[in-house]
Amino acid sequence: MTKRANRPIQPTAAPAAVVTSIPPASVLPRLAALQTADIADLKQQWRELCGTEPPPYNRKFLESRLAYRIQELAYGGLKPETVARLEALGEQLDGGNVVLRRIRAGDDRPIAGTRLVREYQGVQHTVTVLADGFEYEGRPYRSLSAIARHITGTRWNGWSFFGLKVQRGQA
Template structure:
């Protein structure tokens, strides 16, 4: 007869474990001090680590592929994280046109952002908000959403 797997019960127990005990588990499982993040982060990382140690981690080929993708997408350079890739951004000088409530709105793509009505903006969302008075995804508002992510 097979012994029941203790891992699911151990994972479930993380939800009710006091935070100081979670931090001690972190020290035991990662051999380092826990990061100063919130409880949910500690729970999720501990759950992953418990499963990784019990069942094995990523296959070596998966790790290599993730490392290759990381290098292609910025090589771990923190300054590049969260920045839209140049291939997704319209070419400097491009004019974006949108009619809103009967008025044609024209935005020009600049080297460091966008310009609308003679004023510089860092994002299309800020311009869409200025035009409409409500929060919009600027790429969607100007009809560029469908072009993102194409290769």
């Protein structure tokens, strides 16, 4: 068993004030601005609108979730009845088994139906996340690494290739 070196704890910046509402008149301009904002700006907006650090997913993921959050803050979120129904469906899915719920919560895999987009050598490649794998160019694949290898002809970590894994030293 190896002993882990003690690392100094880095002080964290004080959390920014979380935006609690957005005027409906500013929704459309904000949604349009998401498409041209750089990734650093998207991450900053995530911190302001969600009050958490942004997840290490690709640009399209951040854009879509920020678009939803902007509309949610302007027009309101899900009705309590809808939230209750979703929770009931979740209970049916895992039977109230806390272990299964924790396993699912710890899974970093994108939700089925998510589209991963990556431009490589001037060509845009789109992968759809399936419940049991991935689909690229109409063919099923078991891993993102296999798709990345198909695209590039070399071995890649598929999570890194599609921007789902933050590399060391990046935030």
